[in-house]
Amino acid sequence: MKNSPDNTQSLWQLLTPHKPNRKAFSYLVLLVIIATGLELVLPIYSSYLVDSISSDGIDHIIIIGLVAIVLTAAFFEAVLGWYGGRLGHKVSFSLRYSLIGRLLHSESQSLDDEHSAELSARVVNDSKEVKSVLAEDLIGLLSGVISLLAVVTIMFILDWRLTLVLVTCVLTGFVLITPIALMMNNIGKATQTAEANLLKQVTEWLRYGKLIKSHNAAAQLQRQSKSLLDDCFTQEMRATKVMALIGPISNLVLMISMIAILAFSTYWLKQGTMTLGTITAFLLYLFGLAFPLMAMAMFFSNLNKAAGAASRLTHISQLKSEHSDATLMLEQVSDFSVRDLTFTRGDKTILNKVNCRFGSKGLYLLLGESGSGKSSLLNQFLGFYPETFEQVLINDKPLTAYNLLSVRQAFAWVDQEPKLLHATIRDNLTLGLDTQVSDEKIFQVLTVVGLDSWLQRINRNLQLVVSEQAMQFSGGEKQRFAIARALLRQAKVLLLDEPTSALDEANKKDLMALIRELAATMPVVMISHHLELMEPDDQVIEMAAGEVMTTMDRKLA
């Protein structure tokens, strides 16, 4: 993934559609002003309290006032934390929702070079960086700026000499801390990349757990994980070193400021040009300033991290979405074909000037050696490749004319290795269906595809979760299950990619009988390597090296 040249601009562009509305932002600013204001009132009130202590003690009303200010300040601080957090979480929700949508709706080829686990890590982790800069650091910055301006003004009114001392100390602290905090920028980006790599590898290894065990590769891969973990460790240690520097430097600046203020104020107190109350207020403001200053430094550091994350998320948010703005709905399929279709990937010509036509019913066998382009030809009808839409015709109209969703509703595709989601049997079977399907209908279809004994074995439990690793299906059962899923969609065309490859002779025969039954009412295009499956009425298309060699109604002798 490329980093865009201006990361901060990427962050802004990424957030623009998701940022809180003006009203919500105004409430946030109002809360910041109230909470910060109350915190600023406290030192002035304390100064007043100290100066009003006499040998008779102190007025109760003044103490009650102090408690009221402390409690109200605490209350508003809590409300601000809650409200700011909520705004940040909402932005994160909206951002993640749109990124997930973009990934799911993107043109399938745009993800060809990406790794799914890395993309997931981006959507989850990078958006977290963006959120924390909004939910936490932005509030810190706002209250920090307000505090700083207000405190310096109040102090200046209280005593300009001591203010000059304080401002000098604060500026020194800022000059020392900011460059160190900015070092976090590159570290943050490197940490995110290292973590995304780790997640990518671990996900892959867990997904193929049985392959790894069967190849005795567990120990080897665990050793490989060391270098990924080393990478994470190195970046995390760099961050820890920077943070370890920031803490003592802030403390040092705070201490020196305190000593300077105490020294000067004691001198001016002895001269009689300053009261004890003013000194109390200054010391409290000094403590109060430490947090906003740190928060401001953290904001700029985290802003850089978020901007780096945003440049990667922008890549996702700019993925090209599939075209589906055509309004013509595909209701019936009387024929479908490809005309002079050439399909390339990089330098490779996968399909070369292919012409073939399929009718409204019957079984079409797509034969050819491995790699001859059979699957690529079938995939053209599913609208995966916009560049060939004009050469793919349904009812003599190009694919561009049709609403893509209706095309995919009409063409059911059963993959060479049917994919089942980690979800219930019911959810797998009704994937993408808007209408409610009754249990009876599901049982009936499963029986039609010959899965009745399998159904008994799972106690007709449609809520059973299909596990990623457990073998709840044999190869043949999986194929049948995928065909049942296609039938439930009431598709008009069935595209089958080697459905018999995993089956023994008896199962192959049964499944072929089912396919032929279906082909009596609808077109079924089936990829196969097995010539012996052919029957007299089948139509055969033979492919070799991306070209159609023959299309014929082959009658067996």
Ligand SMILES: Nc1ncnc2c1ncn2[C@@H]1O[C@H](COP(=O)(O)OP(=O)(O)OP(=O)(O)O)[C@@H](O)[C@H]1O
């Ligand atoms: N997206 C792609 N990018 C690059 N090459 C591709 C892509 N899709 C297919 N190919 C290549 O095109 C060729 C044809 O692939 P295809 O899967 O269509 O063949 P096939 O006849 O169905 O093979 P098999 O019978 O083994 O399934 C293969 O060499 C494959 O590697």
